[in-house]
Amino acid sequence: MGTSSDAHLSAERIAAAVRQYEVERFYYEEAALLDAHRYEEWLALFSDDAHYFMPIRRTRMQRELDKEFTQPGEMAFFDDNKMLLAGRIAKLQTGRSWAEDPPSRTRHLVTNIRVISDDGERLEIESNFHVYRTRLKSDEDSWIGVRRDVLRRVGDSFQIADRKIFLEQTVLLSRNLSNFF
Amino acid sequence: MSLTTSDIDDFVSLERGEVDRRIYSDPAIFELEMERIFGRAWLFLCHESQIPEAGDFFAAVMGRDNVLVVRQKDGSIKAMLNTCAHRGNAVCRADEGNAKNFLCTYHGWSYGIDGRLLGIPGYKNFYAGELDKSRLGLAPVAQLATYKGFVFATHDSTAPPLEDYLGTTGRLGLDLIAARGDMVVVPGIQKFVIDCNWKIAVDNLFDWYHPQVTHASAFRSGALGPAPVRTGEYERIDMSGVTMDSGADLDLSVGVITASKFDQVVVIGEYGHAIGGPTTSSSGNVEPDTSWRFTPEAKAALGPVGVEVAGHPSIFPTAWVTVVPNQVSLRIPRDPTHTEIWWFTFVDRRLPPETRRFLVAIANRVFGPAGILEQDDGENWSQATAQSRGLASRRMKHLVNMGVGRGRIVKEHGLARIDGLTSEHGQRWTYHAWAQWMKGTSWGELRAATIPGEIL
Numbered sequence: 001m002g003t004s005s006d007a008h009l010s011a012e013r014i015a016a017a018v019r020q021y022e023v024e025r026f027y028y029e030e031a032a033l034l035d036a037h038r039y040e041e042w043l044a045l046f047s048d049d050a051h052y053f054m055p056i057r058r059t060r061m062q063r064e065l066d067k068e069f070t071q072p073g074e075m076a077f078f079d080d081n082k083m084l085l086a087g088r089i090a091k092l093q094t095g096r097s098w099a100e101d102p103p104s105r106t107r108h109l110v111t112n113i114r115v116i117s118d119d120g121e122r123l124e125i126e127s128n129f130h131v132y133r134t135r136l137k138s139d140e141d142s143w144i145g146v147r148r149d150v151l152r153r154v155g156d157s158f159q160i161a162d163r164k165i166f167l168e169q170t171v172l173l174s175r176n177l178s179n180f181f
Numbered sequence: 182m183s184l185t186t187s188d189i190d191d192f193v194s195l196e197r198g199e200v201d202r203r204i205y206s207d208p209a210i211f212e213l214e215m216e217r218i219f220g221r222a223w224l225f226l227c228h229e230s231q232i233p234e235a236g237d238f239f240a241a242v243m244g245r246d247n248v249l250v251v252r253q254k255d256g257s258i259k260a261m262l263n264t265c266a267h268r269g270n271a272v273c274r275a276d277e278g279n280a281k282n283f284l285c286t287y288h289g290w291s292y293g294i295d296g297r298l299l300g301i302p303g304y305k306n307f308y309a310g311e312l313d314k315s316r317l318g319l320a321p322v323a324q325l326a327t328y329k330g331f332v333f334a335t336h337d338s339t340a341p342p343l344e345d346y347l348g349t350t351g352r353l354g355l356d357l358i359a360a361r362g363d364m365v366v367v368p369g370i371q372k373f374v375i376d377c378n379w380k381i382a383v384d385n386l387f388d389w390y391h392p393q394v395t396h397a398s399a400f401r402s403g404a405l406g407p408a409p410v411r412t413g414e415y416e417r418i419d420m421s422g423v424t425m426d427s428g429a430d431l432d433l434s435v436g437v438i439t440a441s442k443f444d445q446v447v448v449i450g451e452y453g454h455a456i457g458g459p460t461t462s463s464s465g466n467v468e469p470d471t472s473w474r475f476t477p478e479a480k481a482a483l484g485p486v487g488v489e490v491a492g493h494p495s496i497f498p499t500a501w502v503t504v505v506p507n508q509v510s511l512r513i514p515r516d517p518t519h520t521e522i523w524w525f526t527f528v529d530r531r532l533p534p535e536t537r538r539f540l541v542a543i544a545n546r547v548f549g550p551a552g553i554l555e556q557d558d559g560e561n562w563s564q565a566t567a568q569s570r571g572l573a574s575r576r577m578k579h580l581v582n583m584g585v586g587r588g589r590i591v592k593e594h595g596l597a598r599i600d601g602l603t604s605e606h607g608q609r610w611t612y613h614a615w616a617q618w619m620k621g622t623s624w625g626e627l628r629a630a631t632i633p634g635e636i637l
Binding site: 054055056058059060061064067070071073074075076077078079080084087088090091092093094095096097098099135170171172173174175176177178 | 274275276277278279280367368369370371372373374375376377395397398399401402403404405425427431521524526537538541542544545546549550551553555556557558559560561562563
């Protein structure tokens with residue numbers, strides 16, 4: 001009874017599971033590149049028209065929560081195009097980027113990955129992250145937040161066309177942001 | 182530790198350009214700073230454009246007091262301590278927003294945006310209607326004033342008027358932003374914490390000796406755009422003996438200063454305000470376009486010295502004005518070894534949207550915690566603080582002796598300035614003023630002790 005509809009349902013679920021697997025694998029590979037300081041390979045994951053944005057968060061009353069984050073065109077922590085991301089990477093590779101030499105030790109944990117929409121070519125993905133950083137003897141930073149990405153299907157993988165990074169901090173509790181998210 | 186005037190004099194030697202390292206970590210000195218500097222000075226709170234409508238508020242900091250800066254119904258501005266008259270709870274816990282009233286969520290005392298106590302739960306039942314509500318409003322700051330839209334306040338009712346406090350040097354510092362047009366703050370104040378003493382962050386702002394080294398990666402990578410192009414003759418900086426840990430030369434082919442004479446100008450003023458950095462016409466000036474300085478309005482506002490000042494103004498104690506991009510950065514002391522940095526970014530309200538957006542993008546990429554430049558500052562300041570607090574290391578001195586005794590002070594057009602090479606005159610002046618503030622003398626004595634002399 002209902003064999004064909006079960007089969008159909010099952011095919012859909014399998015496709016969703018495969019997609020979930022592909023997206024997760026993409027993010028795990030990305031995190032591995034960042035933690036290995038393989039920045040040029042990381043940059044290659046972005047489309048040429050990519051936008052990389054980390055707004056400033058403000059403590060607002062609940063009734064004004066729509067104004068919690070700054071918008072593109074306002075002040076931000078990152079508001080980069082691919083050229084500026086490339087500039088940041090070139091900076092790290094000058095041999096004179098003192099705040100990253102000795103390099104920070106980072107670990108990017110990416111979890112709670114959810115496909116919000118998928119039109120076949122363009123996927124909206126939400127993922128939680130925990131970036132843990134230690135520096136020098138005992139400096140320690142921890143950033144937790146959510147990324148809202150737009151991924152584009154390219155071949156059997158993806159490109160990041162848009163990344164919005166929302167931190168769970170208003171006053172940033174670290175002395176800089178010399179790493180990527 | 183109780184500090185005598187003689188102890189304080191020993192902390193800073195203007196003649197030798199030396200600073201006692203204990204001032205960067207000693208808790209007793211920090212406590213005294215809170216009282217004698219942050220309890221008295223006019224402190225920058227915000228800009229009028231951040232709170233345009235009645236009820237708009239911005240949470241600012243004065244020393245360790247949190248204050249609410251609030252636009253009133255009559256268009257005026259008030260600043261009040263954010264603490265309930267009853268048991269001290271905050272009456273507002275948002276960073277900014279718009280409010281009709283402020284409610285203390287502990288017992289329900291509620292206040293108007295003007296700070297008046299409006300309601301007390303059980304006023305008739307439990308207090309028998311006998312509390313004098315008119316005496317229990319939110320405590321206003323002792324004085325509040327604005328200069329061209331910049332809102333300042335002081336805890337000291339005897340402080341001189343803001344314009345006198347700023348003097349010609351402080352006013353020029355703010356004019357270098359105000360004269361650019363109808364300036365408004367772009368939404369979003371970047372705030373972050375650096376584990377350093379606040380004075381290390383302040384003394385960096387005049388420091389045009391550090392960029393070509395600290396920010397070498399920014400200049401070499403081209404991440405800020407093409408490197409500054411030098412034209413004409415200039416003297417190169419002596420780099421003999423300067424090598425990196427690898428043994429390679431620390432090549433400074435690209436930087437913002439040269440060893441040419443009269444590339445730099447330092448302006449010093451009463452109460453410790455100062456401006457330091459390149460002249461407008463020098464090759465070290467990083468302003469891409471200086472034409473705004475030469476309009477009749479700007480020339481009138483800046484004066485003949487101000488037109489040539491392209492360095493960084495400091496409004497004592499903690500407000501840094503930067504002209505490229507147009508920003509004010511506050512160095513808010515949290516404890517002896519932690520400082521909160523706040524960035525306010527200004528644009529001309531009349532600019533077309535695409536120009537505005539371009540300028541905002543520049544501000545985002547240069548300064549702030551991820552800024553291509555500022556990324557590398559924090560660790561220097563943090564380590565300079567941490568490595569100066571050991572038993573033996575704190576017995577050493579911080580040196581601000583570059584150009585000591587060689588700065589001839591020229592007094593013209595109401596300003597005291599020193600023309601010359603890259604120097605540490607600005608830092609020396611700031612520490613000298615810091616010591617005078619720390620003595621806790623009268624305003625008259627403080628002013629007299631911070632009037633520029635002949636030589637620095």
